[in-house]
Amino acid sequence: MQAVMVTGASAGIGEEFARQLAAEGHNLVLVARRLEKMQALAATLSQTHGVQVHCLEADLADSGSAAQLVERVQSAGIRISGLVNNAGFGDRGHVGALSLERQLNMVQLNVTTLMELTWRLLPQLREASEAFIINVASTAAFQAGPNMAVYYASKAFVLSFSEALHEEEKGNGVAVSALCPGATASEFASEANMTHTLLFKAGTMTPQAVVRKALASRKRAIVIPGLKNRILVWLGKISPRIITRRLAGLLQA
Numbered sequence: 001m002q003a004v005m006v007t008g009a010s011a012g013i014g015e016e017f018a019r020q021l022a023a024e025g026h027n028l029v030l031v032a033r034r035l036e037k038m039q040a041l042a043a044t045l046s047q048t049h050g051v052q053v054h055c056l057e058a059d060l061a062d063s064g065s066a067a068q069l070v071e072r073v074q075s076a077g078i079r080i081s082g083l084v085n086n087a088g089f090g091d092r093g094h095v096g097a098l099s100l101e102r103q104l105n106m107v108q109l110n111v112t113t114l115m116e117l118t119w120r121l122l123p124q125l126r127e128a129s130e131a132f133i134i135n136v137a138s139t140a141a142f143q144a145g146p147n148m149a150v151y152y153a154s155k156a157f158v159l160s161f162s163e164a165l166h167e168e169e170k171g172n173g174v175a176v177s178a179l180c181p182g183a184t185a186s187e188f189a190s191e192a193n194m195t196h197t198l199l200f201k202a203g204t205m206t207p208q209a210v211v212r213k214a215l216a217s218r219k220r221a222i223v224i225p226g227l228k229n230r231i232l233v234w235l236g237k238i239s240p241r242i243i244t245r246r247l248a249g250l251l252q253a
Helices: 012-023 035-049 065-075 100-127 149-168 207-216 227-238 241-251
Strands: 002-007 028-032 053-057 079-085 131-136 174-179
Touching: 002 012, 012 028, 012 035, 012 079, 012 207, 028 035, 035 053, 053 065, 065 100, 079 100, 100 131, 100 149, 100 174, 131 149, 149 174, 174 207
Parallel strands: 002 028, 002 079, 028 053, 079 131, 131 174
Antiparallel strands: none
16 A cells, blocks of 8 residues: 655654545654554544554664665565654753763754655655655744754754755655654653753743644755744844854753
């Protein structure tokens, strides 16, 4: 069968991608660490929309996990027609205060696994009709982020990589998009120790609104959901970098 793969699919934006893609009639491969949550979601989506949903438990922060995941999908006879690279995490704190292991895991998941999984699935995607890749970046990708330096840097990679791939794959029938949400109501804030920061106190978007925008604009290179987020990104582009990075640091203080 053909299916769309969604990583980080057990909650938040990833779960919502699964819901809205199933509503479009796509079969799904859901990937996350929490198998029981995915299986409950899969049962609901199959019953509601009549789609096939395959759940794979994996920790994509582990080196080699992308290759193992693609092998498991191929062994199951599944061809990937769409890819949502949503799995990722952040953490708040100075580089020297956070553990090296956690920050290396962040780079592995947010950067290395995303790039490797994309590379390994590109041949299948090029053979599919209306194929697409949505890489979940962030408004953090547009400036440096004191107090979350590695996270901001990892999302800058995702944005740059996705833009370049968008141009490269135009002639191969694969639409590539970088989704750049701002603060979103999900588990990300608690995982990143950001619940009480100014950024999240200023208001959040819902995962439903973020994903609706992402899917409606999946052929665009860069998608920034929400007028406030688009204005903030625009202001950041015309402001001196010393101002944007200090403001980013204040929002994460």
